[in-house]
Structure formats: structure tokens, C-alpha cells
Amino acid sequence: xxxxxxxxxxxxxxxxxxxxxxxxxxxxxxxxxxxxxxxxxxxxxxxxxxxxxxxxxxxxxxxxxxxxxxxxxxxxxxxxxxxxxxxxxxxxxxxxxxxxxxxxxxxxxxxxxxxxxxxxxxxxxxxxxxxxxxxxxxxxxxxxxxxxxxxxxxxxxxxxxxxxxxxxxxxxxxxxxxxxxxxxxxxxxxxxxxxxxxxxxxxxxxxxxxxxxxxxxxxxxxxxxxxxxxxxxxxxxxxxxxxxxxxxxxxxxxxxxxxxxxxxxxxxxxxxxxxxxxxxxxxxxxxxxxxxxxxxxxxxxxxxxxxxxxxxxxxxxxxxxxxxxxxxxxxxxxxxxxxxxxxxxxxxxxxxxxxxxxxxxxxxxxxxxxxxxxxxxxxxxxxxxxxxxxxxxxxxxxxxxxxxxxxxxxxxxxxxxxxxxxxxxxxxxxxxxxxxxxxxxxxxxxxxxxxxxxxxxxxxxxxxxxxxxxxxxxxxxxxxxxxxxxxxxxxxx
Ligand code: AHR
Numbered sequence: 001x002x003x004x005x006x007x008x009x010x011x012x013x014x015x016x017x018x019x020x021x022x023x024x025x026x027x028x029x030x031x032x033x034x035x036x037x038x039x040x041x042x043x044x045x046x047x048x049x050x051x052x053x054x055x056x057x058x059x060x061x062x063x064x065x066x067x068x069x070x071x072x073x074x075x076x077x078x079x080x081x082x083x084x085x086x087x088x089x090x091x092x093x094x095x096x097x098x099x100x101x102x103x104x105x106x107x108x109x110x111x112x113x114x115x116x117x118x119x120x121x122x123x124x125x126x127x128x129x130x131x132x133x134x135x136x137x138x139x140x141x142x143x144x145x146x147x148x149x150x151x152x153x154x155x156x157x158x159x160x161x162x163x164x165x166x167x168x169x170x171x172x173x174x175x176x177x178x179x180x181x182x183x184x185x186x187x188x189x190x191x192x193x194x195x196x197x198x199x200x201x202x203x204x205x206x207x208x209x210x211x212x213x214x215x216x217x218x219x220x221x222x223x224x225x226x227x228x229x230x231x232x233x234x235x236x237x238x239x240x241x242x243x244x245x246x247x248x249x250x251x252x253x254x255x256x257x258x259x260x261x262x263x264x265x266x267x268x269x270x271x272x273x274x275x276x277x278x279x280x281x282x283x284x285x286x287x288x289x290x291x292x293x294x295x296x297x298x299x300x301x302x303x304x305x306x307x308x309x310x311x312x313x314x315x316x317x318x319x320x321x322x323x324x325x326x327x328x329x330x331x332x333x334x335x336x337x338x339x340x341x342x343x344x345x346x347x348x349x350x351x352x353x354x355x356x357x358x359x360x361x362x363x364x365x366x367x368x369x370x371x372x373x374x375x376x377x378x379x380x381x382x383x384x385x386x387x388x389x390x391x392x393x394x395x396x397x398x399x400x401x402x403x404x405x406x407x408x409x410x411x412x413x414x415x416x417x418x419x420x421x422x423x424x425x426x427x428x429x430x431x432x433x434x435x436x437x438x439x440x441x442x443x444x445x446x447x448x449x450x451x452x453x454x455x456x457x458x459x460x461x462x463x464x465x466x467x468x469x470x471x472x473x474x475x476x477x478x479x480x481x482x483x484x485x486x487x488x489x490x491x492x493x
Contacts, residue, residue, distance in 0.1 A: 001425035002390050002402045007418070009407055009434060010384045018408055020066040020378035021341035022332050023371060024125070026297060028073035029108070030099045030350050031312030037348030037357050038116070039108045046360045052116055055362040056348060059355050060120045063371040064378060067169065069125040069296055069343045070113050074098040074179035076171070077131030081141045084109020085159050098179060100311025110145065114165040123168055125296070125343070130173030130188075130195055130212070131181035139198035142170065147202040167205060169341075171296070172196050173212040175239065177221060180212060185224035188212065192229045210294060213237035214278065222278045226285040235292040235340065238278055242268040242324055243301035253302035253316040254452055258423055259395060261320055261451055264300070265421055266398030268324040271298065272331040279338045292340035295332065299344045299352030299367075300324050313350045318454040319463055319485060321352050322366035322446055326419045326487045329374055330406040333382055344371075356456075363455045366446065366463040373444045373465060373489040376415035380408035392421075403427055403482070414438060414492040420482040423451060431478040438492035441478060443468035447486035 027033055040046045040053055047054045071079050075098055083092050084106040091106040117124040126145075128138045143152035146164045153164065172195050174180045176188045183191065196209045211229060213236040214221035225236060242264060243250050251260065279293060300321050301313075308314040325344070332342050344367070345351045354368040385407050391399040404419040414436055420427050445468035453463050471480035471490050482488060 001422040002427050004428035004430065005387060005389050005403045007405045007416070007429060007431045008386045009431065009436065010386070011409065011434075011436065012384060015382045015384055016336045017379060017381050018333050018336050018377050019340050020064070021123070022329070022336065022339070023064070023374065023378055024067040024069065024296070024341050024343040025065050025347040025354065026069040026073070026343040026345045027347045028350065029071050029075040029079070029096060029104060030073060030346070031309065031314055032349040032357065033346050034108050037355070039112060041107065049119070050115065051112065052119065053357070053362070056355055056357065057120060059362070059364060059368065060122070060347070063354065063368065064375055065120055065122045066378065067123040067125050067341060067343070068117055068347070069127060069171070072127055072174055073297075074175065076127035076174045077129050077133070077180040079129055080133065080137065081110055085111065085155070099313070100309055102309075110141075111159065111161060114145065118165070124165070125169035125171065126167060127171040127174045128195070130176060130191055131179070135195050135198050138195055139200070142167065142199045142207070143202060146205040164203065164205065168208045169210060170199055170207045171210045171212065171237065172199070175215065176212040177215065177218065185221045186228065189225050189228035192225070193232055196232055208234040210235040210237055210296075213239070215239045216274055219277055219281060222281045226282055226291070230285045230291055233291055235294050236282070237294045237296045238275060239297040240271045240274060240295060241297070241299065241301045241345070250301055250303050253300070253305070253321070254318055254454060256320065256452065261423065262392060262394040262400055263396065264320060265323060265327060265400045266394040266396060268327055269331065269400060270398060271295070271328055272335070275335055275339060279335070282338065289338055293338045295339060295342040297345045298328060298342060301351055315351060316454050316456070317352060317356070317365035317367050319366050319448040319451050322370050322463070322487060323419065323421060323485070325352070325367045325370040326374075326417065327404055327421075329370070330404050330417065330419065333377065333406045333408070336382060358457050361457050363457060363460045365455060366448075369446050369463070369465045370487060373446060373487065374417060376410065376413070376489065376491055377406070377408045377417070380410035380415065383407040383409055383414065403429070412493065415489060416492070417487065417489045418482055419487050420484055422484050424484050426484055427482045429480050429482050433473070433476050433478060436492065438473060441471045441473055441490055441492050443471050443488055443490040445483070445486055445488045447483055451485050
């Protein structure tokens with residue numbers, strides 16, 4: 001491990017802004033993400049505002065969720081939006097075939113989603129049904145949401161919403177190579193061209209149309225899509241999960257060896273190489289970077305917790321997951337000339353979630369705290385930097401830096417986030433400040449006695465954010481000791 005490391009900041013006028021949408025979230029009709037996690041209904045004894053849990057609303061506001069993707073995932077391509085509008089008692093039920101065969105009562109639909117986004121100040125990101133839905137169905141959904149007048153607006157008004165909502169981000173299908181219809185890239189490119197044609201800009205609304213993109217290493221998908229439909233899209237997506245594989249056990253979220261831990265960090269960091277390869281392909285067709293790349297699903301995917309409902313993807317979240325979140329966000333910060341949005345999967349009770357809920361209790365996960373301590377980076381200008389760290393060779397021949405860092409500046413304030421990936425050794429950090437005239441520094445730290453520590457009902461604050469007062473500005477340099485397995489954000493002014 002490194003005993004000491006220097007972080008060299010290279011502020012540049014021309015550096016890109018870290019879009020706040022890099023901190024996007026994803027909420028699917030899957031397990032208890034929506035039902036129980038966000039929505040409990042107006043008549044619930046659980047404290048709520050118009051049916052949304054108050055505790056989760058507050059948690060979402062505190063991390064300034066900039067954009068929320070809904071209703072899937074795989075669910076999106078089996079979802080028929082007309083089933084989710086109108087009086088609740090008349091809404092038909094369906095079987096959620098993708099996720100455990102749970103019965104979906106459609107009580108959370110279009111109105112409930114868009115009103116939630118308004119309530120928390122998040123931009124809605126709608127995933128449209130291309131796999132099992134018609135062109136007409138998708139076109140009318142956009143009209144229902146965004147038109148001021150006309151037949152669809154009339155029904156919306158009858159259902160209680162006079163003014164149209166704002167809709168920018170529209171996904172035309174999800175994982176169209178798999179659960180979203182098992183398309184070939186050529187066939188999907190044609191379907192994309194057709195479906196998006198009829199998704200209109202009503203009144204002042206302007207859609208940002210997103211093609212369903214590749215999963216991790218499928219570069220051919222990006223190549224074909226960019227070639228055949230690149231001129232008709234504003235963005236294309238990419239999914240990348242930190243998981244040991246898609247066949248057999250993915251390993252426990254809470255029981256793992258040191259070797260597993262380092263492997264996890266290596267796998268998570270590979271999102272940088274993979275994204276860059278997709279970006280290189282996009283550069284061939286779109287050298288001016290008009291088309292955005294959106295990593296609209298990412299995060300850890302472990303085995304479901306024993307005793308939970310199969311297919312509901314409920315997993316615990318340890319300090320290891322927090323490390324994955326911080327390292328991934330550090331990588332995304334460096335790719336913001338093309339990567340304009342990412343959405344961690346998912347916001348509540350599913351995969352690498354922000355919150356876990358059980359009846360009226362809520363637990364904030366270590367991953368949540370990373371999102372909280374990274375808020376200062378939202379919409380801030382990146383400060384490019386270099387770190388003279390060493391790298392650890394981990395299983396599967398990947399390299400993991402001992403120290404990872406990112407920095408940004410907004411309204412005269414500089415934020416620097418530092419990650420020490422080493423499980424045992426602290427590291428001295430020296431950050432010469434150059435032209436940055438800062439007098440004060442305050443900090444927050446996330447760490448834990450054991451890397452496998454997590455928060456749960458009964459121990460909700462085992463891993464939690466604490467003030468970090470160990471950084472000092474001395475002779476134009478910022479100096480601190482970064483504890484082992486810790487994440488620190490410093491704010492300077
Ligand atoms: O996030 C869980 C699932 O992962 C999504 O529904 C799907 O798009 C992906 O395979």
C-alpha cells in the first residue's frame with residue numbers, strides 16, 4: 001500500500017461540467033421498490049404525503065435526486081400505461097412476469113410517477129414499451145403526458161391533472177437485445193427509427209430520445225445502432241453491473257473475502273474501459289459528441305438475501321458497495337464529455353439501493369451516504385487531476401488504485417473526494433493548491449470497522465457519515481491522513 005500520495009489538481013477553464021444527471025436514480029416495478037419502498041397509498045398508517053412515504057421522500061430530497069427512471073427495466077416492455085390511469089378500483093391487474101410473478105395492481109401509474117417527480121424536483125425519465133407495445137400506445141402516452149389540448153389531454157384532465165407535465169427523457173425500449181424483445185441490433189435500429197417518429201413534441205415540451213443500448217461488452221450493438229439510427233437519437237444507453245456473472249451464484253452481499261472485495265473493485269472500475277470503448281465507436285459516427293451516452297443502469301448485483309422473495313432482487317449493502325459507488329462516480333466524472341447521465345439500480349429495496357424499508361422503518365445504506373457526500377459535485381465544473389498512486393493487481397488481472405480522487409468547483413467552492421481502497425493501511429495525502437485560494441476546509445468521512453458492515457433494521461447507523469476534521473491547509477497545501485477503507489469529501493472555500 002502507498003504510505004503517501006500526492007494529488008495534483010489541474011484546474012482548466014475548458015473543463016466540462018459534471019451534469020447533475022450523473023447522480024440519477026432508477027425505480028422499477030420490481031419487488032418492493034415502488035410498492036412499500038416509495039408508495040404506500042394515501043390510506044396507509046405509514047406516514048405519507050399523497051401516498052408517498054415521508055421518510056423516503058426526505059431521503060430523496062437530501063441527495064437531490066436529479067432524474068428518476070421509471071417504470072423499468074424489463075418491466076417497461078410489458079407495461080401498458082393505460083392500465084395505470086383513472087380510478088384505482090377500475091385499474092386492471094397484471095402479473096409481473098419478469099420479477100417473481102408478483103401481482104401488480106397498477107395503483108402506481110403515470111400520475112403517481114409524474115407527481116412524485118414534481119414533489120422531489122427530479123426530472124422524469126420514462127422507459128417506453130417497444131417489446132410488447134405498439135407504436136400508437138407509446139405515441140399516445142407522450143401525448144397524454146405533454147399535450148395541452150386534444151383527446152389524450154382531455155382524458156388526463158378528467159383524471160385530475162389539468163396542466164401537462166414536463167417530459168424530457170424518453171427511452172425507446174429497454175434492453176431490447178434481451179428482456180425488451182430479443183431484437184437483433186439491425187431490427188431494433190429499424191424499430192427505434194419507427195417508434196421515435198411518432199413521439200411528438202407537443203406545445204413547449206422537447207423530448208430527448210434515448211435508444212436502448214448495449215450491455216457491457218456488446219460493442220457491435222452500439223456500432224449498428226449508431227450507424228443505422230444515430231442521426232435520430234439524442235442519447236443511447238449502456239448497462240454495466242458489478243457482478244461475478246449471469247449464471248449461478250453471484251455471491252453474498254455481506255459475506256465475502258478480502259480477495260472478493262478487491263475483485264469487486266476491479267470489476268467495478270472496468271466500467272471506465274468499457275464505456276470508453278463504446279465512446280470510441282460513437283466518435284466514429286458522431287465526432288462532435290451530439291449523441292449522449294447514458295449509463296442508465298449500474299451498480300452491484302449480488303445474490304438475494306436468504307429468506308426474501310425470489311425474483312425481488314433484495315440485497316444488503318455494505319461498506320464494499322459504498323466503495324463501488326464512490327469509485328464508479330469518480331470514473332463517470334472523467335467521462336462527462338459524452339456521459340451525460342447515469343442511473344444507479346435501484347432507489348429502494350432492489351440491488352444497490354439507497355434505502356431499505358420494512359413496514360414503517362427505513363434504513364439509509366452506505367451507498368446512500370456516498371450520494372449524499374458527493375452532492376457538491378452535482379453541476380460543478382470538473383477539476384482534472386492526477387494521483388501518483390500505486391495499483392494493486394487483483395483476481396482476473398485487473399488493477400485497482402490504492403487511492404482514487406475526483407475534484408470539482410462550483411460558485412467559488414472546491415470539493416475534493418478521496419477514496420482509500422486499502423483494507424488495512426492509512427495513507428498520507430498531499431494536495432498542493434496552486435492558484436486555489438482557500439482558507440477553510442471542512443470534511444465528511446464514510447468508513448467502518450469492517451468492510452462487510454452494513455445498516456439494517458435494529459442497527460440503522462452502523463455505517464454512517466461523520467464529520468472529518470483531519471484535513472489542514474498549510475503553506476498552500478492541503479494535507480490529511482486518509483484512513484484505510486474510507487471515503488472522504490472535503491469542501492474548501
Ligand atoms: O435492474 C434490474 C434489471 O436489470 C432491469 O430490469 C433490467 O433492465 C436489467 O437487466
